[in-house]
Amino acid sequence: MARTIDQQIAEAQARLNRLKTxxxxTETRRKIIVGAIVTTEALKDPKIARWMAATLRKNATREVDQKELTGLLADLDAKAAEA
Known part of the structure; x- marks a missing residue:
């Protein structure tokens, strides 16, 4: 039995939703990988640590995000102070 136009549209929309998901x-995984690499390097290099701490302070504007970053910012500040 042939599918109706409405069925075909519904299937295409479902396929599109799966692709969007x-x-x-994939984007989330990429962000996690990049974040882990940059954080690791920042904790080794005072210059990167200064940049990362400043960038996080500037862009993490939600209070919940700022609280989550407290320990990392302290570590970055300590590394930045070594220079």
Whole structure:
């Protein structure tokens, strides 16, 4: 039995939603990987630590995010002070 136009549209929309979900998951994984690498390097290099601490302070504007970053910012500040 042939599918109706409405069925075909619904299937295409479902397929599009699955692709959007997969794209979002890929983007999230990429952000996690980049964040981990940059954080690791910042904790080794005072110059990167200064940049990262300043960037985080400037861009993490939500109070909940600022609280989450407290320990990392302290570590970055300590590394930046070594220079």
């Amino acid at each position: 997969r794209a979002k998951a």
